[in-house]
Amino acid sequence: ETGVTQTPRHLVMGMTNKKSLKCEQHLGHNAMYWYKQSAKKPLELMFVYSLEERVENNSVPSRFSPECPNSSHLFLHLHTLQPEDSALYLCASSQDPGISYNEQFFGPGTRLTVL
């Protein structure tokens, strides 16, 4: 595997389910990110982890819970979601967090549908 991988690629869940999204980066990077991509909206940054420590939480509802057990893996735990949470969830990683000229490498995303 190369780059940033995400599993599953597609997920359908009911509002009472609990599920987790997984991201793995094979680039040796120090920072990982979760974004939400909805149609006709800008990509929304949800969480940032730098060296396994959460450094940003952009007012995301508590039904989304991130976990970063090591610098290569990032999870997003989901519970009691709402239909409006249906979106493409993108994971990204970068080498040097905290500076602006820092390319972020994105995974292919998980398409989430909440029924």
Next chain:
Amino acid sequence: QQQVKQSPQSLIVQKGGISIINCAYENTAFDYFPWYQQFPGKGPALLIAIRPDVSEKKEGRFTISFNKSAKQFSLHIMDSQPGDSATYFCAASMGNTDKLIFGTGTRLQVFP
């Protein structure tokens, strides 16, 4: 003040033509302006980026034009090809953070 406004929402260009996508920002503290390209089923990938100390950057058929006084920047795709059909996002960030503020995206379709 944190927004980046992008237009048009969609763009149809004939093969060989020039595609132009525009973005505007308010926050003068932004100092890095990347463009990302996203194909269906894939995540966004960095295409080209510019810093405000230059007015233009060219990489192959892709050029960013930057107007600091107008707080605008644009992506020009010369000799557009069907393989360029994708969604393009402009973004901006500032020096002490890697937090990217994205535009809403432009869906480009290039027809043969």
